[in-house]
Amino acid sequence: MSRLNVTETFHQITFPGHLHTQDSLRYAMDFQFQDTDTLIVTYPKSGTTWMQQVLTLLFSRGDPTLSHSIPNWARAPWLEQYYCPDVLKASLGPRIITTHLPYSLLAPALQGSKAKVIYVARNPKDVAVSYYHFHKMANFLPQAGCFGEFLDKFLDGTLHYGSWFDHVKGWTSQGRDKLNFFYITYEEMWQDMRGSIERISTFMQCPLLAEELNNVQRHCSFSCMKENAMVNYTQIPDEIMDHSKGSFMRKGKIGDWKTIFTEEQNCMFDQVFEAEMQSSKLNFIWEPPKDHGPVKSLKSPMAMEKPILTAA
Known part of the structure; x- marks a missing residue:
């Protein structure tokens, strides 16, 4: 299945047709979750691959065999992508499932x-930059x-997978109160x-030895991981992901947005x-400290006093 130039529109959100069909998206909406499932939820370029790796290693108690022998999309398939049913049929034990929905x-x-449900968020300026570079290599x-x-387009919410703002607000303001949520x-x-890792292992009820x-x-x-x-997607053919135009595992830093945002773009973004986000309680860290010491949380413009941590 290539469909590299196909766009699927589903509930007014666009998705890349290479990986999504109307049937696969309906399958996700009608999915029967098991109580033993773990669902990783992210907006694209927000730490998805990282959390897939953490959970794989957590479930294997630090044994890297699976993480070095099975691609992350087979260990933790995207629920809304067309291949997911076949992967889950072959899975053994507790399932790790991923979604951008x-x-x-x-x-x-x-x-x-x-x-x-584990929700990973990232400051949206870095998300926008990382997503931009990913678009340049993903055909x-x-x-x-x-x-x-x-x-x-990012600010308008018209990119594939929809609005970052709607995504993060929806999951953290509604999902956290109704789900087994981290x-x-x-x-x-x-x-x-x-x-x-210690916090995640506690939530997962999977304590680890030192x-x-x-x-x-x-x-x-x-x-x-690089x-x-x-993990690094170098197994994907160049016709699908052009590795000559960039690396999937690019920098993995905080504050990379400062290398590309103009002052005008930054003001517009803010x-x-x-x-x-005026009604959100979320805090975001926008850049690392200059002294390379512990990172201090910089409040988002309209953030409340306390960030959301866990709600089980």
Whole structure:
């Protein structure tokens, strides 16, 4: 299945036809979750691959065999992509499932479920930059154009997978109160990987020994994942993902948006962010500290006092 130039529109959101069909999207909406399932939820380029790796290593208690022998999309398939049913039929044990779908589409399927839901968010300026670079190498996504044009589409919510604002608000303002839900940010994982793994293992009710924790931390580091062919997407043919135009595992940093945003674009972004997120309690970290010490949380323009952590 190639369909590289096909766009599927589903509930007024566009999706790349290379991976999605009307049938696969309806399958996701009607999916029967098991109470033992773990669902990773992200907007694209927000730490999806990272969390897939963490959970794989957590379930294997730090043994890297699976994470170095099975591609991440086979270990933790995307629910809305066409191949997911076949992967899940062949899976053994507790299932890890991934999705980029908004809460509004998956809420009916998750209603009453005890499945664990892990939502990973990332500051949207870095998301926009990472997504822009991904568009430049992914031949199944529309051409990125210049960054200014791309940023306008990001802020308008007209890119594939819809609005970042609707996505993060939907899951964190509605899903967290109704689901077995855990919220963590890309930036938290970046600044304290070990502490983040410990929090995730507690939520998953999967305590680790010190040696196991060390192994999980080692094999889900950015440098390790960048060299892992089961994670870095180098197995994908160039006709689908042109590796000459960039690397899937690009930088993995906080604050990369500052290398491309103009002052005018930054001001425009902040205005839209303030308007869209005025009722949100979320905090975001926009850049690392200059002294390379512990990262301090910089409140989003209209954030409330306390960030959401977990709601089980």
